[in-house]
Amino acid sequence: MKVPLSPGLAGTSALILGAGGLGSPAALALAASGVGRIGIVDDDAVDLSNLARQILHRTEDIGRAKVASGKERLLALAPKVEVRTYPVRLSDENAAEIIRGYGVVLDGSDNLAARLSMNDACVLEGRPLVTGGILRFFGQLMTVIPGKTPCYRCVFGALEGGREGPSCAEAGVFGAIAGIIGMAQAGEAVRILAGFAPAWAGKLATADFWKRKFGATKLKNDPSCPACGKLFRDNRDEEGLVHGSEPVFTN
C-alpha cells in the first residue's frame, strides 16, 4: 500500500536534528503526513543498542550512517518526499546555515550544547522549534515561537557549562517514551506547517511512565535571555503584550 502524499503539506519542509529515539518516529510521521522536504542532521552510525527505540533503522543497518539508513526508510515509506541529509555535528558555526530553508525545526539531539546551538539559531532565523527530551521513563516537549514564547535557553540555559545529566546511552531509556515524545513533536510540526497554532508553545509538556503522570507547565521567558530577550522587548506593544502570543500566556 502506498502512503498518500497530502498535497496540503507537499510545499512544506521540516528539519530534524538527530535520527535517534526522537528523530526516528518524528521523521516517519512527517513523511507519512506528506511533508514535502525533510532534512536530517546526524553524524552518528547505527549501533545495535539503538534499535530498541530508533525505529528508522534496522538490524542490517548496523554500522551505517544514521542519515543514510534514515533516508532509505523514509523514501520507502513516501517515495515523493525529498530527503536531505547532513552527516555533521551541529554547532554554533553551522546551525543557522543548516536551518535556513526549513519551515520548522525538530530537536531530538542528545546533548545540551547542540540543543542550545539549535535554539539560538532558530531564534536568530525566526524558525519555530519543537524540542523534545527523554530519559529513562520520562519525556518532555516544548515549542518555541521566536520572540513570542520562551525559548529553550530561557528555560534551560542556566544549565550550560554545568555537569550534564546522563545521556540515554548512559542511563537508558524506555523505548516507547521516545515514540510518544517524537510523535508529539511531529504533531506540533504539522500543526505549525498547516497554519495552526502549536499546542505546546510557551508550555512544557511532560510524560512520566514511571509515576504514570502526564503534565503541563506554563513557562516564562527570561527578559535577560541572550538569545531571545531583545526579540521579546521589540515585540511588546504599549500595553506590554507580546503580539500574537496572548493565548499562550492566558490559557
Add this chain to the structure above:
Amino acid sequence: MHQHARDAYPDECCGLIVGPPVGESGSGGSEEKRLLPLRNVQNEYHERDPATYTRTARRAYLIDPFEFERILTEAKDSQEVLRGIFHSHPDEESYFSQEDKDAAVPFGDIPSFPHAEQIVMSVMGGEVKGAKVFLWSSDEKDFLEGELVVDGE
C-alpha cells in the same frame, strides 16, 4: 467583507465567519452569523522565511495562528462554530485555487473545517467585482461552487 477587501487592496484580505451550528440554534441563518475581518500576516512570514512562505500578501493570505485559535476557542465557549472563511483575489477572478485547496485540506483528504463555506472575492483595481462561495463535497472530495446568499452588504 467588501470594505475589508477594498482596504486590503492590492493585498489579499482574509477573515472568518462564526455562528451557531447549522440547524441547531434558531434558524442558523445569516442574521446569527458574525463576520470577523482579520489581519493578513502573510508578508511577515514571507519576510522571515521566504523559502517556506514563497508568496507575498499580494498573492496569498495567512491568518495569525494564535488569533485563529483564540477565535475558535471563544466561539466554542459561546456554542458557536466556524461557518466560513473568506479572502480576496486582487486583480484576479474569484476562483478557488489549488493553493486555496491545499490550505483548506492540509491533512489527508478531508478539510480541517469541512462545514465552513469558503468565500472568495474578486477585487479589480480596488473595487469588489464579484464573489463566489465554495462548499466541500464529501462525495466529490473537492470544493464545489455553491449559491452565494448576499444579505445586507
